[in-house]
Amino acid sequence: MAETTATITKLDIEAIVQDILGTIDRERERxxxxxxxxxxxxRETLEQIGELLGITRERVRQLExxxxxxLKAAGEDLPHIKEVEAVLTxxxxxxxxxxxxxxxxxxxxxxxxxxxxxxxxxxxHLAPNIAVIxxxxxxxxxxxxxxxxxxxxxxxxxxxxxxxxxxxxxxxxIAVIAKEVGNNDHKHVQALASISKNVASLHGRWGxxxxxxxxxxxIRDKIYxxxxxxxxxxxxxxxxxxxxxxxxxxxxxxxxxxxxELIKDKRFVLIGRGIYALKEWGYKKGxxxxxxxxxxxKESGPLHRDEIVRRVLxxxxxxxxxxxxxxxxxxxxKRVAKATYALAE
Numbered sequence: 001m002a003e004t005t006a007t008i009t010k011l012d013i014e015a016i017v018q019d020i021l022g023t024i025d026r027e028r029e030r031x032x033x034x035x036x037x038x039x040x041x042x043r044e045t046l047e048q049i050g051e052l053l054g055i056t057r058e059r060v061r062q063l064e065x066x067x068x069x070x071l072k073a074a075g076e077d078l079p080h081i082k083e084v085e086a087v088l089t090x091x092x093x094x095x096x097x098x099x100x101x102x103x104x105x106x107x108x109x110x111x112x113x114x115x116x117x118x119x120x121x122x123x124x125h126l127a128p129n130i131a132v133i134x135x136x137x138x139x140x141x142x143x144x145x146x147x148x149x150x151x152x153x154x155x156x157x158x159x160x161x162x163x164x165x166x167x168x169x170x171x172x173x174i175a176v177i178a179k180e181v182g183n184n185d186h187k188h189v190q191a192l193a194s195i196s197k198n199v200a201s202l203h204g205r206w207g208x209x210x211x212x213x214x215x216x217x218x219i220r221d222k223i224y225x226x227x228x229x230x231x232x233x234x235x236x237x238x239x240x241x242x243x244x245x246x247x248x249x250x251x252x253x254x255x256x257x258x259x260x261e262l263i264k265d266k267r268f269v270l271i272g273r274g275i276y277a278l279k280e281w282g283y284k285k286g287x288x289x290x291x292x293x294x295x296x297x298k299e300s301g302p303l304h305r306d307e308i309v310r311r312v313l314x315x316x317x318x319x320x321x322x323x324x325x326x327x328x329x330x331x332x333x334k335r336v337a338k339a340t341y342a343l344a345e
Contacts, residue, residue: 013109017119019079020071020126028053029067036064037125038118068125075128085127089145096191098131098144098154103194117141133195142195158196161189162208165199171207171214202247203229219261222248223268224278233277233317236262272317283315289326291316292333293343302342 017039024030031053035044046057046064053060076082091107092099101121102112109116124130124143131151135141144154164180165172178189193199193206200207200215202225207214212221213228226242227234234242240258243251262268268276269283277283284294295311296303303311309323316323327333327341334344 013116013119013123016080016084017122020081020123023071023074023078024067029063032060032063033067033122036060037122038115039122040115042114043118071126072128078126081123081126081128084123085129088124088127088130088143092143092145096185096187096189097148098133098142098188098191098195100195101141101143104143138197140195140197154192154195158192161192162196162198165193165207171202171205171211173204174206177206216248219243219253219257220265220267222246222251222253223258223261223265227268227276227278233271233275235274236276237274239276271315275317287326288312288316288318288322289330289332292323292326292330296333296341296343302336302340305339305341308341 021030021034021039024033032049034040035049035052036046037043044052046060050057050060071078087108088104091104095103101124102117105117105120106112108120121132121141121143124132129146131144131146131149131154133139133142133144133151133154139155139158142154144151149157160181161177164177168176168180174186174190174193177193178184178186181189183189190206193201198209200209200211202214202216205214209215213225216222216225222243223239226239226246230242236259237255239262240253240255243253243258245251259274262270262276267279269279269285271277271283279285284291286294291312292308295308305324305327308327309320312318312323313320328335332344333341336342
């Protein structure tokens with residue numbers, strides 16, 4: 001099977017489409033199919049094609065439906081369709097029995113452009129054992145193995161995945177979602193999740209697209225994800241660089257924009273010169289003097305300066321001398337013994 005697949009994937013998708021179109025007797029009908037599926041240019045609406053050909057929108061729809069029905073009825077007698085179906089089946093079995101058409105096209109064509117994807121979608125429509133999910137508000141255009149599930153079953157299974165994610169209530173890995181769904185085939189669950197426009201993934205986490213941790217849309221959310229995944233404080237310039245190198249959809253940001261958002265958002269705490277941490281890590285806003293005061297309040301008594309420095313450095317990335325200068329120069333602190341300080345009354 002591997003040898004056959006290697007040969008088939010080298011076939012010219014455009015030539016296959018041309019051969020299939022060649023089985024359509026009338027030029028007007030070939031034109032309708034080519035334009036409706038976007039086989040050589042962008043996809044066109046019924047109205048656009050009707051205006052071009054001088055017929056009504058409804059007549060275009062009728063002709064399209066009649067031609068596709070006829071092509072499907074030809075089944076395996078269509079040129080190359082058996083080979084195309086074998087390739088689609090082989091790739092679908094590798095990725096969980098269902099996948100976005102774009103993902104399959106990437107495996108079949110060198111460029112994976114819009115026209116390539118439209119051609120693969122067209123061929124999938126004609127393959128007898130391939131189920132097709134049309135692109136809409138909730139689904140990416142996708143294909144699946146009819147032997148595993150019908151189009152309706154695929155949609156129902158995706159709904160179950162979404163319900164499971166909603167019930168879990170936070171981003172998680174696919175194994176947890178699969179367990180909630182009751183499906184031991186993790187690859188299949190991931191494949192189902194990947195064709196839904198209501199589900200997103202990032203760094204191995206899966207969740208609803210409205211959740212910033214899997215689908216960060218604004219700069220602040222991207223900063224949060226970077227800090228969360230890094231797990232340690234970062235300078236704002238490092239955060240900007242990390243975003244530029246990330247796999248976020250939009251990552252063209254300026255260092256100044258990052259700094260501005262860090263200042264505005266309460267989730268981020270300045271803990272050093274240009275260094276920020278997440279508030280949820282236990283950091284609080286405030287100056288070094290504020291932190292010293294907090295340390296002494298918790299102690300409810302004097303502390304040696306070395307211990308004060310040690311505790312302050314847990315929540316602030318500053319030089320030791322900065323802490324000592326605050327101890328010695330701020331009126332809210334007083335020295336009560338050698339190198340020992342307390343809060344002034």
